[in-house]
Amino acid sequence: MCDTLRVRWTVTPKTAPQPWIACGGCGGFRAFRSSDKIRLNANGRRLDAWLIYKCLACDKTWNRPLFERQNVRDIDPAVLHALQSNDPEWIRTESFNIEALKRKTERIDEFPEFDLVREVLRETAGWTRMEIELAVPLPVGIRLDRLLASGLEMSRTRLQALHEKGLLRAHPDRAGLLRRRIRTGVEVMVDLSAVPDRELSWGPLATGSPR
Ligand SMILES: [Zn+2]
Structure with missing residues (x-):
């Protein structure tokens, strides 16, 4: 009008949400923050990808799986490129994937x-x-x-x-x-x-x- x-x-x-996870470093149930970094492991045509989190208390890492033993051909080429280039925009979006976090823990700080x-x-x-x-x-x-x-x-x-x-x-x-x-x-x-x-x-x- x-x-x-x-x-x-x-x-x-x-700030991205922070999942609470049992920490393998300090032994407590702790909040973890996204490090905004991806870890990849290629095994032949199979790819693992994790988003790395760090314990707020002791900095111990926790790897949140993004792909596990996924055939590279089944991964969207744009996603593959984002993973391989550590695309900060893609990683930031993934760090806000609250549904994926909910599958790992019941407690998430927003x-x-x-x-x-x-x-x-x-x-x-x-x-x-x-x-x-x-x-x-x-x-x-x-x-x-x-x-x-x-x-x-x-x-x-x-x-x-x-x-x-x-x-x-x-x-x-x-x-x-x-x-x-x-x-x-x-x-x-x-x-x-x-x-x-x-x-x-x-x-x-x-x-x-x-x-
Ligand atoms: Zn810790």
């Missing part, structure tokens, strides 16, 4: 700190509505209300009040949406027609442009 300021917020977590990049998709003079579409390329344990409170510099109570008045909505519109984890495809719509200074107060925070 032509009365709308539309922005995209891309949210990326800063971290709420994130980076937020704001882009203007459409801006019309005199806009009265704001739409924020979320892009969340890596899984991140952040609730929608926490993201909005941080990005828009307002309290979660105020956001909740806007939601209860029907002025803040989200799509898909599910129960308890403000408390849900953010993910790609979620859109937030805010009706600001009753806020006279919206272009000065809300605009810069939504778009990330300096005031």
Whole structure:
């Protein structure tokens, strides 16, 4: 709609999840952090690949299997190239593979700190509505209300009040949406027609442009 300021917020977590594993070094049940390094072992056509983690207490390594005795021909060439070149982007994405971690341990620490990049998709003079579409390329344990409170510099109570008045909505519109984890495809719509200074107060925070 032509009365709308539309922005995209891309949210990326800063720290990869940390699995808790029985450590072979210090003997305790410990949190392990990704070293962002891959270990490969080729045996004929068979390939093993691990992502290496380190115990936070003693630095002992734990190797999380990515492939075990996989025929090289069955591995996507792009993945093979990423493994062989230690591609930092690919490794970072894999270090956020929470489903794979859940198969190894029941306890995983996730971290709420994130980076937020704001882009203007459409801006019309005199806009009265704001739409924020979320892009969340890596899984991140952040609730929608926490993201909005941080990005828009307002309290979660105020956001909740806007939601209860029907002025803040989200799509898909599910129960308890403000408390849900953010993910790609979620859109937030805010009706600001009753806020006279919206272009000065809300605009810069939504778009990330300096005031
Ligand atoms: Zn240890």
